[in-house]
Amino acid sequence: MDLNFSAEDIAFRDEVRTFIADNYPAGLRAKSEEGEELSKEDFLSWHKVLAAKGWAGIAWPVEYGGTGWTSVQRYIFAEESARGDAMRLLPFGLNMVGPVIYTFGTPEQKAKFLPRILSGADWWCQGYSEPGAGSDLANLRTKAERFTGDDGKEYYRVNGQKTWTTLAQHADWIFCLVRTDPTVKPQEGISFLLIDMKTPGITVRPIITLGGEHEVNEVWLEDVIVPVENRVFHENKGWTCAKFLLAHERTGIAGVAASKRGVERIKTIARTEIDSFGDDAQPLLANPFFKRKVAELEIDLTALEFTELRTLAGESSGKGPGPESSLLKIKGTEIQQRITELALEAVGHYGAPYFRGFGEGDNEHPIGPDYAHRAAPTYFNMRKTSIYGGSNEIQRNIIAKMVLGL
Amino acid sequence: MDFNFTDEQTMLRDSVGRYLSDTYTFDARMTAVNGDSGWNPGVWKAFAEELGILGAPFAEAHGGLGGGAIENMIVMEEIGKALVIEPYLQTVVIGGGFLKAAGGALADAVIPQIIDGSAVIAFAYAEPQGRYNLADLRTTAKKDGAGYVLNGHKAVVYAAPWATHFIVTARTGGSVRERSGVSVFLIPANAAGITRRDYPTVDGARASEVYFENVAIGADTLIGAEGEGLPLVEQVVDEATAAVCAEGSGVVRKLHEGTLDYSRQRKQFGKAIGEFQVLQHRMVDMFMEVEQAVSMTLMATLRLDERDRAKHVSSAKNKISRGARFVGQNAVQIHGGIGISNELAIGHYFKRASMIESQFGDADYHLRRYESLMD
Numbered sequence: 211m212d213l214n215f216s217a218e219d220i221a222f223r224d225e226v227r228t229f230i231a232d233n234y235p236a237g238l239r240a241k242s243e244e245g246e247e248l249s250k251e252d253f254l255s256w257h258k259v260l261a262a263k264g265w266a267g268i269a270w271p272v273e274y275g276g277t278g279w280t281s282v283q284r285y286i287f288a289e290e291s292a293r294g295d296a297m298r299l300l301p302f303g304l305n306m307v308g309p310v311i312y313t314f315g316t317p318e319q320k321a322k323f324l325p326r327i328l329s330g331a332d333w334w335c336q337g338y339s340e341p342g343a344g345s346d347l348a349n350l351r352t353k354a355e356r357f358t359g360d361d362g363k364e365y366y367r368v369n370g371q372k373t374w375t376t377l378a379q380h381a382d383w384i385f386c387l388v389r390t391d392p393t394v395k396p397q398e399g400i401s402f403l404l405i406d407m408k409t410p411g412i413t414v415r416p417i418i419t420l421g422g423e424h425e426v427n428e429v430w431l432e433d434v435i436v437p438v439e440n441r442v443f444h445e446n447k448g449w450t451c452a453k454f455l456l457a458h459e460r461t462g463i464a465g466v467a468a469s470k471r472g473v474e475r476i477k478t479i480a481r482t483e484i485d486s487f488g489d490d491a492q493p494l495l496a497n498p499f500f501k502r503k504v505a506e507l508e509i510d511l512t513a514l515e516f517t518e519l520r521t522l523a524g525e526s527s528g529k530g531p532g533p534e535s536s537l538l539k540i541k542g543t544e545i546q547q548r549i550t551e552l553a554l555e556a557v558g559h560y561g562a563p564y565f566r567g568f569g570e571g572d573n574e575h576p577i578g579p580d581y582a583h584r585a586a587p588t589y590f591n592m593r594k595t596s597i598y599g600g601s602n603e604i605q606r607n608i609i610a611k612m613v614l615g616l
Numbered sequence: 617m618d619f620n621f622t623d624e625q626t627m628l629r630d631s632v633g634r635y636l637s638d639t640y641t642f643d644a645r646m647t648a649v650n651g652d653s654g655w656n657p658g659v660w661k662a663f664a665e666e667l668g669i670l671g672a673p674f675a676e677a678h679g680g681l682g683g684g685a686i687e688n689m690i691v692m693e694e695i696g697k698a699l700v701i702e703p704y705l706q707t708v709v710i711g712g713g714f715l716k717a718a719g720g721a722l723a724d725a726v727i728p729q730i731i732d733g734s735a736v737i738a739f740a741y742a743e744p745q746g747r748y749n750l751a752d753l754r755t756t757a758k759k760d761g762a763g764y765v766l767n768g769h770k771a772v773v774y775a776a777p778w779a780t781h782f783i784v785t786a787r788t789g790g791s792v793r794e795r796s797g798v799s800v801f802l803i804p805a806n807a808a809g810i811t812r813r814d815y816p817t818v819d820g821a822r823a824s825e826v827y828f829e830n831v832a833i834g835a836d837t838l839i840g841a842e843g844e845g846l847p848l849v850e851q852v853v854d855e856a857t858a859a860v861c862a863e864g865s866g867v868v869r870k871l872h873e874g875t876l877d878y879s880r881q882r883k884q885f886g887k888a889i890g891e892f893q894v895l896q897h898r899m900v901d902m903f904m905e906v907e908q909a910v911s912m913t914l915m916a917t918l919r920l921d922e923r924d925r926a927k928h929v930s931s932a933k934n935k936i937s938r939g940a941r942f943v944g945q946n947a948v949q950i951h952g953g954i955g956i957s958n959e960l961a962i963g964h965y966f967k968r969a970s971m972i973e974s975q976f977g978d979a980d981y982h983l984r985r986y987e988s989l990m991d
Contacts, residue, residue: 344952346884374953418958420967426953486748486977487984489793494747499980551941554970555978558747559772562817562971577815577825578744578771586818590967593948594956601952603894 215282223286230294233259239295243475246584247423248297250333250380257299257330266328267304274312274320275328281522292467300377303327303334307385309458310402310451314443323383323404337372337386337405337429338452345604347387347452348396352431354388354403356438356445364438366390366403368411368431374598378414378427381407386431391446402448404440411435419594421587422564456600457535463599464542466515472549473508479556479581480504486558494556507548514541533612536605543595543602550589557582619914621690624681628672629690635667636698642961645699645820654822655778660702664733670708671731674716678727685855689862689917696866699961699968701821703736703775709859711737713852714783714800718839722802726781738779738805739856740770740826741849748977750785750849751793755828757786757801764788764838766801766809766831776824777814779805784828789843800845801837808832819971820964854929855920857976861913864936864972868906871947871965875899878951878962889950898946905939912936927989930982937972937979944969 215223235255241248260266268284270276279287291298308327311319326332343350352370359365368388378384384405391399405412411434416424443451480495487497494500518538554561560578564586576583596602610616621629640659648656664670672687674680681687688709695704707730715723715730729735746752755768766786776782783802790797809831812824840848876899879890889895916932919925944966948955955962973979 339953342883344884349884419956420958420963422958484745484747484752486746486752486981491745491752491793497980497984499984555974555980558974559742560744561974562772562774562819562823564816564818577813586967586970589970590818590956590963593945593966594953596949597952597956601949603892606894 215286219282219286222283223290226287226290227294229263230290230296233263234294234296235259238297242295242297247425253297253300253377253380254330254333256297260299261329266299266330267308269305270308270312270328274324285519285522288467289470292471295471298468300333302336302376302381302385303332305458306336306455307334307383307404310385310442310455313454314402314451316439318439319404319442332382333377333380335375335378335381335384335407335429337375337384339374340371341373345601348400348449350387350389350400352386352388353392354390354401354436356390359435366401366436366438366441368403368405368434368436370431372429372431373426374417375414375427375429376425378407378429379416379424383407384412384429385442387448387452390448394446397449399446400448400452401445402442402451403436404442405431405434405436406440409434409436420590423587423591425591457532463535464514464518464538465546466511466518466542469511469514469542469545469549472546472553473504473511475581476504476507476549476552476556479553482579482581483556483558500552500555503548503552507545507552510541510548511545514538514545517541533608536600536608539599540596540602540605546595547592550585550592553581554585554589557585561586621686625683625686625690628669628681628683628687629694631667632669632691632694633697635662636694636700640698640700642699642964645701646964649701649816649820653778654816655702659700660733660736663702663704664731669704670733673708673712674727674731678724679731680727685858685917685920688855688859689913692859692862693866693913696863696968697870699820699867699870699964703738703778705856705859705863706739706775706779707735707737710739710852710856711735711781711783711802713855714802714839714848717848717851722836722839726802729780735781736775736779737781737783737802738773738776738824738826740773740776740782740784741853742771742773744769744771746771748981749793750853751795751798751846753785753787753798754792755784755786757788757799757833759788760832763832763834764801766803766828766833768828770826770828772817772823773826774817774821774823776805776812776826777822781805782810782826783839785845785849795846797843798846798849799842800839800849801833802839803831803833803837817971819968850926853976854925857929857933858913858916858920860972860975861909861916861932861936864940864969865906865909865913867965867969867972868902868909868940868943871943871962871969872899872902872906874962874965875902875947875950882952895950898950902943902946905943909936909939924989927986930977930986930989933977934979934982934986937974937982940969940973941979 238252267276272278311323340350354366354368356366384407386403386405387400388403389399390401411432413430415428417426481493483494484491485494485497560582563577565576565583669691671680672683676682712730715727726735757764757766781802782805785800787797788799809829811827814824817823880888882889912932912935916929919928947962948966951962
């Protein structure tokens with residue numbers, strides 16, 4: 211048992227810290243500090259810096275252009291990224307479809323897609339959820355019928371609707387679960403398709419969420435023609451890819467490093483805000499009620515962190531992410547939500563003004579302190595974390611069944 | 617012990633509820649919320665003329681219905697159920713509360729204007745630094761001949777863009793957070809030297825930062841005695857807090873009902889999600905919070921005239937702030953993704969519930985006040 215990093219780990223940490231300090235775009239730091247919505251260019255700018263350094267494929271094997279880092283190194287990188295207020299790269303290409311392609315894809319698929327995911331040339335989105343298939347993913351209805359084209363090649367004709375498709379408005383490609391055989395059990399008869407968003411028949415419609423953000427979309431597919439070679443793994447065996455991807459999605463979902471920064475931000479706000487009670491105007495952080503909630507949050511975050519470290523240690527000794535990752539998802543998202551609750555509590559009256567963010571060249575100053583104007587929208591927006599990626603109720607079912615044997 | 621409404625009170629509840637469910641649909645509300653002015657003056661006119669509710673808590677001598685806090689509670693609960701943005705709380709409960717307590721010429725002049733709908737009042741009390749402490753005032757009113765000169769900045773003044781009058785708290789003496797030296801004024805919203813920065817609020821209303829720069833006001837704008845206004849401010853804010861508890865009861869009722877409806881319709885894993893025991897228990901817990909919110913609202917409203925009013929109001933607000941969070945968060949969670957979209961009413965009830973949590977003090981503030989008043 212050793213809690214300390216090795217000398218190599220410390221050297222690695224210092225290298226990462228210096229690189230982020232020297233290379234992270236300053237404009238992005240200001241935006242993420244205030245929780246501003248990011249543009250496509252914002253998302254891609256840091257991706258491209260990391261890709262040039264060879265640090266985009268953090269969890270990828272070296273043979274596919276990844277870093278080949280150990281789980282401890284990945285943990286250090288996440289920690290240092292949060293410490294330096296650097297954004298996390300979007301997971302859809304790097305953490306979701308990428309690993310599916312290098313694990314299940316053909317040599318042609320690997321050659322075609324993996325380098326472009328790493329470089330950020332292709333923006334991916336995820337076509338899993340449907341209006342009738344949320345946490346019950348196997349109930350999906352989008353159908354793909356196979357046919358032979360006039361050119362003699364094999365194609366699928368895809369019809370259906372996907373929803374909650376994050377940042378699909380920017381996407382070049384979507385990976386979809388589709389039903390290729392409606393006559394078998396729900397989990398069978400599903401295939402995993404890669405679809406070019408420029409294909410005729412695809413319509414993206416925005417869904418505006420409670421905080422006013424355009425982050426998610428509906429994606430309609432009407433007679434969308436997809437070549438058979440864009441199917442990953444066997445026909446009707448897409449559930450294997452889906453399960454593999456969901457397990458990967460849940461790792462790193464704990465968000466410990468970002469939550470640590472979130473707690474620090476709350477403390478900064480609570481040192482500035484003044485407590486309501488009594489005759490003397492003390493800082494809010496001196497209010498015993500508020501302080502206790504921050505303390506409990508820190509303690510719960512520490513418990514999550516060390517549980518994640520134990521999981522990482524298990525993974526580095528060869529165990530894949532198992533059902534215990536559901537614990538990280540539940541506790542991680544609950545803590546993320548509590549951070550936004552406390553931030554909203556901390557800003558008091560100035561949680562109420564609704565400020566729609568700055569456009570380019572818009573110099574209007576927000577209402578109230580800078581740290582206040584995103585508190586409520588962020589609180590509303592983060593309600594999603596206990597719903598997406600398999601709701602926390604579903605995660606508890608998974609633990610009950612897979613871990614507790616109930 | 618009698619928790620029954622009188623026939624008049626039942627009629628009031630039924631007529632407001634019917635009017636709102638017939639005309640104040642969610643779509644109509646959102647049209648007003650997203651419009652330029654941010655509210656619907658036609659609704660305000662109907663409140664005055666068709667329903668007569670703007671006179672609910674006022675004496676018949678002023679042209680009112682002769683009611684009081686219970687009538688306010690009834691109206692505010694219906695306002696919560698329909699997510700009404702029009703400023704009944706600010707104008708009738710708060711503005712009316714100050715004027716009724718002050719009496720005299722000002723009350724005689726302005727209360728009839730409230731009742732006929734021509735006066736809209738906004739309560740400019742909070743300041744950027746002061747949080748929920750009503751005595752944390754840097755706004756000053758300096759004696760100047762027969763009148764006063766007002767200077768200061770008031771934060772997040774709900775309904776200010778629509779207001780014909782402001783009720784302003786200011787120091788005529790004493791230091792920040794001192795109990796003495798606080799005075800209350802009712803001044804015209806268009807007085808020279810007042811500027812506003814207007815904005816929408818996250819719960820669909822409109823508010824302003826209001827700046828007073830050498831605003832000259834007459835001695836006849838003073839409500840109550842100079843320098844001794846804090847007890848009156850505390851009393852009216854307690855009445856307003858009880859009214860917000862009533863609104864909160866209506867909001868959580870609708871959050872719960874909407875969630876029940878959805879859980880009966882939404883199918884996952886081959887059955888309605890309402891059939892899953894874990895969600896059933898959650899909705900039972902929500903139900904219990906809703907019922908307790910109604911109980912606490914009633915308790916606080918019935919005790920507004922008692923000596924330990926403050927303690928009872930704080931106990932109600934603490935309970936309802938916690939309940940609003942629990943019911944609101946779980947309503948969204950049970951709705952799943954659709955719960956966080958801006959299209960459905962459920963999210964807007966959640967947003968209003970979230971603002972009610974902290975309005976006139978959050979759960980922590982009221983728990984501390986309760987503790988300080990415990991025997």
